[in-house]
Amino acid sequence: MRRVIAHVDMDAFYVSAELERRPELRGLPVVVAGTGPRAVVTTASYEARQFGVFSATPASRARRLCPQAIFLPPDFDHYRARSREVMAVLHDHVEHVQVVGLDEAYLDLTPFERPKPAARRIKHAVRERTGLTCSIGIGPNKLVAKVASDADKPDGFTVLSREMACERFAGASPGLIPGIGPKTVVRLELEGITTLGALAATSDERLAELFGSRLGPHLRRLACFEDERPLELDRRAKSESRETTFDADIEGVAALEPILDRLAGELCATLVKQNSRGRTIGIKVRLDDFSTHTRARTRPEPTNDVDVVRAVATELLRAFDPQRPVRLLGVRVAGLDEEFEARRQLELSV
DNA sequence: TCTGGGGTCCTAGGACCC
DNA sequence: TCTGGGGTCCTAGGACCC
Incomplete structure (x- = not known):
């Protein structure tokens, strides 16, 4: 079944939600982080990211990297409320929506005759009704859509076929793929596999020897941007x-x-x-x-x-x-x- | 520079049953 | 005298994601 999937990713969501209440902070390095000695950064504005402050950076380090940054404690009740508004907009436009966390969702655009203009309308509607910007990626499956939404942040709009994704990211680190984390990247590097192109060209047999009969071939499929996972519409917490x-x-x-x-x-x-x-x-x-x-x-x-x-x-x-x-x-x-x-x-x- | 909080999924081994 | 094979449930650890 040929599908058209979009991934909607809110731009620096927690920071953006704070800036609406504190417009005087726009354009400044703003960091949402806990207050304790062992806190980490939850979200950094794009201005703060230029100083090397990202999600999961220890707050103590963030203060050293960017002493002029404004540090705000997280207010999850507020973010949850804003998230509901965003998701309501998506549900108004699309029947099948998979919400992932507070700031992401997959949309099934398959029923649309013209999916791209539909996605443009959704992007504008999110901005109109919530004041927040998002980046949208469109592709034949969740993996391509997700990577595409990340390719042009913030306020991005990227459409890729599977083949285009393979070509565009052939030279990128395997860590670009969600599901290939730091540990796997290191193990691949030790085998001389440093790019997605190289991973895609590695045989299933070799990958199975290195990573097991399931994970090994799975990694190669990821590198080829192959992904048949359906949208999960009614997940219950386990x-x-x-x-x-x-x-x-x-x-x-x-x-x-x-x-x-x-x-x-x-x-x-x-x-x-x-x-x-x-x-x-x-x-x-x-x-x-x-x-x-x-x-x-x-x-x-x-x-x-x-x-x-x-x-x-x-x-x-x-x-x-x-x-x-x-x-x-x-x-x-x-x-x-x-x-x-x-x-x-x-x-x-x- | 030490590394949050809330989750999901996978693996491997042992217990136990047929 | 040596030791099946499959299936399920459970535990612990680990990788990973937002």
Whole structure:
């Protein structure tokens, strides 16, 4: 089935949402970042990016790189509200929309006789109704659309066929592809594969030896911009978690338990509000050496009872008994969609 | 320069069952 | 005396994404 997919990517979304409330900051380097000593940058304005400040840059480093930048604490309630406005515009124009996070969405433009003008109209409508700009990429699948939307930011509009994408990015690093991360880039480099063109030209047999029978050939297909994934229109969360990184490491289970209680309380309050329950309760512990450890236990029946979640999480923490200072503690409930999935399977079977 | 918070998916190994 | 093969569930770790 020949498809036309668009990827809509809001430009520096959190910063743009802040600038609407603080227009006097337009044109300045603005950084949305947490305030603690271990905070990282959530979003940087394009002015700040010129100083080498990007998402995930430690805030301390960002301050050094760009001391004149305006630092704003994140206000996710505001970003969520603005995101709903943006997504409403998209839904007004297109039947099939896959929302990805607060600032991205895939659109199925296949039904449009003239998809490009339709996408132009959507781009203008987003700006009219929200005051925010986005970049749009159009292609035959999600991968091409996504890479195209990134190719001409901000306020971009890029249309690519699969062949054009292959040609245009043949000399680019494999890390350009979403799904090929830093670890894989290094492993490819060690094999002398430094470009997408080289990856596309590597045999499945060789890649399977290096990366396994599934991931190996998958990497080559990505490099060829082959992607048959459908849009996922009604995704349900499978897990929900709360975690916190301490300003200074904490030692000993006794000092950690009150924090675990608080996290479990916040998590269960959300689950109860959503009326969702899960069977698997887990903890996450990051030590001072940045090693991350998880422990989990699955129960016969799903729960969102704070007493149950607290009790299980505490047991798991006591059993793990970290022997080094702890920098992060988290609680998680998973298997949230099992009841929903079971019902869906049942409906399919009748 | 040390590295957030909230997620998803994959893999590998062990338990257990038929 | 030596040791099947498949399937499912569960745990832990890791890569990756926004």
